[in-house]
Amino acid sequence: MAENGPLKVALLGAGVVGSQVARVLLAEGDTLESRVGRRLELVGIGVRREGIERAGIDSSLFTTDSMGLVTRGDIDVVIEVIGGIEPARSLVLAAMRSGASVITANKALLAQDMAKLSATANDNEVDLYYEAAVAGAIPIIRPLRESLVGDEIRAVMGIVNGTTNYILDKMTTASLSFEEALQQAQDLGFAEADPTADVEGHDAAAKAAILAGLAFHTDVRQSDVFCEGITSVTADDIAAADAMGCVVKLLAITKLTNDDEPRVIVKVHPTMVPKTHPLASVSGAFNAIFVDSRDAGQLMFLGAGAGGAPTASAVMGDVVTAARNRLRGSAAHVQTGYMKREVAPIGDATARYYISFDVEDRPGVLAACATVFARHNVSLQTVQQSYLEGLERRDGFAARLGVMTHEASETDLAGVLAELAEASFVGTGVNYMRVEGS
Amino acid sequence: MAENGPLKVALLGAGVVGSQVARVLLAEGDTLESRVGRRLELVGIGVRREGIERAGIDSSLFTTDSMGLVTRGDIDVVIEVIGGIEPARSLVLAAMRSGASVITANKALLAQDMAKLSATANDNEVDLYYEAAVAGAIPIIRPLRESLVGDEIRAVMGIVNGTTNYILDKMTTASLSFEEALQQAQDLGFAEADPTADVEGHDAAAKAAILAGLAFHTDVRQSDVFCEGITSVTADDIAAADAMGCVVKLLAITKLTNDDEPRVIVKVHPTMVPKTHPLASVSGAFNAIFVDSRDAGQLMFLGAGAGGAPTASAVMGDVVTAARNRLRGSAAHVQTGYMKREVAPIGDATARYYISFDVEDRPGVLAACATVFARHNVSLQTVQQSYLEGLERRDGFAARLGVMTHEASETDLAGVLAELAEASFVGTGVNYMRVEGS
Numbered sequence: 001m002a003e004n005g006p007l008k009v010a011l012l013g014a015g016v017v018g019s020q021v022a023r024v025l026l027a028e029g030d031t032l033e034s035r036v037g038r039r040l041e042l043v044g045i046g047v048r049r050e051g052i053e054r055a056g057i058d059s060s061l062f063t064t065d066s067m068g069l070v071t072r073g074d075i076d077v078v079i080e081v082i083g084g085i086e087p088a089r090s091l092v093l094a095a096m097r098s099g100a101s102v103i104t105a106n107k108a109l110l111a112q113d114m115a116k117l118s119a120t121a122n123d124n125e126v127d128l129y130y131e132a133a134v135a136g137a138i139p140i141i142r143p144l145r146e147s148l149v150g151d152e153i154r155a156v157m158g159i160v161n162g163t164t165n166y167i168l169d170k171m172t173t174a175s176l177s178f179e180e181a182l183q184q185a186q187d188l189g190f191a192e193a194d195p196t197a198d199v200e201g202h203d204a205a206a207k208a209a210i211l212a213g214l215a216f217h218t219d220v221r222q223s224d225v226f227c228e229g230i231t232s233v234t235a236d237d238i239a240a241a242d243a244m245g246c247v248v249k250l251l252a253i254t255k256l257t258n259d260d261e262p263r264v265i266v267k268v269h270p271t272m273v274p275k276t277h278p279l280a281s282v283s284g285a286f287n288a289i290f291v292d293s294r295d296a297g298q299l300m301f302l303g304a305g306a307g308g309a310p311t312a313s314a315v316m317g318d319v320v321t322a323a324r325n326r327l328r329g330s331a332a333h334v335q336t337g338y339m340k341r342e343v344a345p346i347g348d349a350t351a352r353y354y355i356s357f358d359v360e361d362r363p364g365v366l367a368a369c370a371t372v373f374a375r376h377n378v379s380l381q382t383v384q385q386s387y388l389e390g391l392e393r394r395d396g397f398a399a400r401l402g403v404m405t406h407e408a409s410e411t412d413l414a415g416v417l418a419e420l421a422e423a424s425f426v427g428t429g430v431n432y433m434r435v436e437g438s
Numbered sequence: 439m440a441e442n443g444p445l446k447v448a449l450l451g452a453g454v455v456g457s458q459v460a461r462v463l464l465a466e467g468d469t470l471e472s473r474v475g476r477r478l479e480l481v482g483i484g485v486r487r488e489g490i491e492r493a494g495i496d497s498s499l500f501t502t503d504s505m506g507l508v509t510r511g512d513i514d515v516v517i518e519v520i521g522g523i524e525p526a527r528s529l530v531l532a533a534m535r536s537g538a539s540v541i542t543a544n545k546a547l548l549a550q551d552m553a554k555l556s557a558t559a560n561d562n563e564v565d566l567y568y569e570a571a572v573a574g575a576i577p578i579i580r581p582l583r584e585s586l587v588g589d590e591i592r593a594v595m596g597i598v599n600g601t602t603n604y605i606l607d608k609m610t611t612a613s614l615s616f617e618e619a620l621q622q623a624q625d626l627g628f629a630e631a632d633p634t635a636d637v638e639g640h641d642a643a644a645k646a647a648i649l650a651g652l653a654f655h656t657d658v659r660q661s662d663v664f665c666e667g668i669t670s671v672t673a674d675d676i677a678a679a680d681a682m683g684c685v686v687k688l689l690a691i692t693k694l695t696n697d698d699e700p701r702v703i704v705k706v707h708p709t710m711v712p713k714t715h716p717l718a719s720v721s722g723a724f725n726a727i728f729v730d731s732r733d734a735g736q737l738m739f740l741g742a743g744a745g746g747a748p749t750a751s752a753v754m755g756d757v758v759t760a761a762r763n764r765l766r767g768s769a770a771h772v773q774t775g776y777m778k779r780e781v782a783p784i785g786d787a788t789a790r791y792y793i794s795f796d797v798e799d800r801p802g803v804l805a806a807c808a809t810v811f812a813r814h815n816v817s818l819q820t821v822q823q824s825y826l827e828g829l830e831r832r833d834g835f836a837a838r839l840g841v842m843t844h845e846a847s848e849t850d851l852a853g854v855l856a857e858l859a860e861a862s863f864v865g866t867g868v869n870y871m872r873v874e875g876s
Contacts, residue, residue, distance in 0.1 A: 150754020
């Protein structure tokens with residue numbers, strides 16, 4: 001940067017988030033200058049197509065030559081809000097190699113290339129901040145990177161996708177079906193026309209990978225994350241959860257195995273959460289991250305997980321911090337995956353489970369069921385038997401069992417499910433859901 | 439620091455927090471080294487009296503010459519967990535002038551001397567971190583200093599004292615009196631033998647000053663904070679709040695006035711909070727901070743607000759961050775009160791109010807009451823009249839009015855209260871409570 005001249009900022013992307021970031025940079029110049037100690041000058045906005053116009057933004061700022069913009073050599077901070085892998089990846093790497101600090105909201109890129117990005121930032125002594133990549137405006141990256149870095153994190157569980165939380169909330173509070181709730185979310189703009197990335201859990205899986213890597217100081221990629229979405233969650237599941245004192249949430253979960261060399265468990269799935277747990281009351285499109293750690297105990301962070309302005313808030317916090325570092329001629333420590341922990345296969349992950357299935361109503365059936373669970377080392381916490389009437393009765397199975405297990409591995413669960421499916425005294429359609437949070 | 443040698447850490451104080459910090463520094467040496475990139479060596483523990491012994495801590499580490507310890511010239515990080523103004527103030531200033539970064543949990547000192555401490559850190563290019571000073575393990579200082587620094591904070595409302603939250607929670611959920619709930623808190627170790635600092639709100643006021651200064655980029659001292667404790671909260675107040683769909687919480691609140699040159703409102707008082715507000719469900723000795731900002735919207739941070747281990751977690755996060763900065767030869771930006779905002783007198787603060795009082799049961803009384811409120815520009819949101827029977831009737835006043843106002847200033851409220859106290863149709867004992875959170 002020039003002596004006493006402004007710090008030069010380049011913005012990549014002018015969509016929902018980018019236009020909000022540009023608004024703050026252009027409208028709040030004096031405020032930002034007083035906080036940074038130097039003027040921030042937006043020198044260019046890289047866009048894909050010519051002819052982009054945005055109210056209040058000088059059209060001469062737009063350029064389709066994003067690579068030229070980030071490599072011109074005098075840029076202090078590059079803000080990347082394009083999303084997706086390419087061209088974002090090439091642009092961000094080139095920016096850091098040209099000496100610019102990078103602020104990105106790109107969860108997909110971070111969840112694929114965190115190791116490469118971190119190493120590039122450290123090699124070039126620039127900042128790499130990405131508070132906006134997980135849970136929008138909620139400060140969670142910085143707390144994990146800095147506030148909790150002297151502690152030992154035991155588990156992170158997050159509601160990190162507002163669309164699916166909205167859908168599950170409506171299924172719970174307004175008794176809508178999945179399809180009805182999805183339609184409502186789309187009508188209100190909470191869900192996209194193609195909701196796949198949200199409802200199949202892919203968006204949450206990218207965030208889970210980032211959280212797991214930070215929490216456990218190791219490299220975790222989205223492809224390491226076990227992922228089940230909410231498309232098969234039914235009204236019956238919601239009702240069963242309610243009867244057990246729980247609600248159903250799509251959670252991104254990461255914790256360690258109990259091995260001598262602990263491995264990382266990282267997964268996304270619909271989860272029964274006790275109503276007394278802080279995550280249970282997170283409603284609508286809100287996001288929340290619950291952290292359990294050795295010394296700090298239980299923490300929860302709640303707020304808006306998406307949207308242009310909230311995401312811009314997180315981006316701008318990073319921009320001001322990177323700009324302050326720049327003025328001091330330094331860059332913050334960028335965490336690397338120095339722990340080299342393995343990610344455990346999902347079969348080794350443990351949880352409690354709620355399993356329900358129809359059975360014949362005759363002496364000995366309950367004992368036979370219990371034997372199946374015992375054979376696979378799955379111990380039972382509670383068993384509830386209810387009698388089926390009229391249309392509920394299918395193929396002569398007159399009773400339904402609802403079983404809550406103690407902690408067990410997914411492998412053992414799979415053994416139980418396979419054996420129940422074969423058993424003559426069990427009806428078709430064995431349902432189960434994982435239970436987390438005590 | 440020596441080339442490649444360990445970073446030298448000095449600890450001041452070996453009480454509840456200090457002994458936990460020492461435990462982590464001594465027991466987690468390898469982990470901390472991997473996170474910092476260099477060994478942290480605890481070189482001395484400053485204590486008041488000779489002969490201090492702590493299990494697992496080499497007695498040769500203890501010294502009563504704290505000033506000699508922090509000024510010996512080779513200390514990288516000084517951790518101050520003594521508390522109180524002196525000798526902490528002199529030690530911390532001397533440490534920074536000797537080139538050491540300072541981590542402190544000392545809310546009283548920060549709430550008195552933030553300007554001096556920040557300037558000394560900046561002048562000596564050392565870090566000053568104090569995450570543990572507000573709300574224990576909950577990361578709130580770093581989010582305000584960095585994550586939200588590109589946003590405009592509108593209001594911060596916090597449950598920042600676990601003792602009073604426990605007492606109010608027990609008064610609400612177990613129908614205990616203030617005295618009974620205090621006794622229970624003392625029995626359980628949540629309240630000290632002399633509970634004055636907690637129940638009178640002084641502890642919360644120091645934290646309110648720190649939060650206000652950070653949120654609004656200006657100097658705020660504890661002496662600027664309007665402070666009312668919970669000793670006069672009665673079972674009737676709790677019941678009245680419940681009837682209005684609210685709970686009573688002791689809140690530290692800071693926001694800005696609506697003036698052209700906004701001034702800072704900063705106050706601590708028992709507050710009626712709607713049950714639908716996120717702060718309402720914060721139970722027991724937990725702390726929580728609610729932040730409302732222009733772009734990020736509503737955020738809440740929840741966790742353990744006190745205790746040795748949680749506070750040590752916050753301290754150690756700061757220690758690792760300061761140590762990393764040290765290795766890069768830099769220090770983080772320390773916020774100064776560059777905005778020079780005034781603190782508004784409490785009379786200019788606005789809130790909604792719930793006011794209850796006995797009245798004569800005759801035609802015209804309601805109109806006369808409404809006239810009193812109107813004369814002082816206080817508009818009414820709801821008025822509830824109930825009839826008193828038997829022993830509830832005092833001096834012939836047969837009805838009780840419960841009034842919820844719209845937003846009004848404390849000066850206007852005081853006018854209403856004074857006039858009601860003089861009115862012949864109003865009984866003695868006009869009660870009121872401030873209402874915050876919509």
